[in-house]
Amino acid sequence: EAGVTQFPSHSVIEKGQTVTLRCDPISGHDNLYWYRRVMGKEIKFLLHFVKESKQDESGMPNNRFLAERTGGTYSTLKVQPAELEDSGVYFCASSRIIATNEKLFFGSGTQLSVL
């Protein structure tokens, strides 16, 4: 069984440019989460999809971030325009059911560097 896959693994862009990160969850997992880790700090929740619907987007930093999950399969996270403080590792995770104690399966992350 394939795990959670994220593309690209690394992205280096200049301030003001646009970047799109992609996440392919484990097949059959309705729940998809985005997290972010700014260097040296804790991993922070961004948002949660249940199928194609946004269940919780309370962690999205501002309106420069747009997440989509068309068709309830893969998800994209677009940052437009990117700022220096957006640099960090963006993790995607998925789970089969929606439950507080459910195990999350994480991708290896996208390292985003905004110069």
Added chain:
Amino acid sequence: AQSVTQLDSQVPVFEEAPVELRCNYSSSVSVYLFWYVQYPNQGLQLLLKYLSGSTLVKGINGFEAEFNKSQTSFHLRKPSVHISDTAEYFCAVSPYYNQGGKLIFGQGTELSVKP
């Protein structure tokens, strides 16, 4: 609100020595507790979790953790580490009332096992 503090950012240890990674949390409501591990170039994996019942929880790869409600701690231990345990370890909590996998993480502890 909840917060998680991992008391050591880096823990160097020799192979076959015991190790303890410390985690304290703060919450006004009951929470579930988790330890995740990230090996180099991989996604986070669940090591163990405490939901209820016995306060000593056993996880994968010989790790265990003890929940101490009075001290609001959830320290991770292993009696004898291997080189392959070198990784970053994350403590996390999730309030009972959460819908799904919205975790609050600590800052991470880098465990470095030396021969």
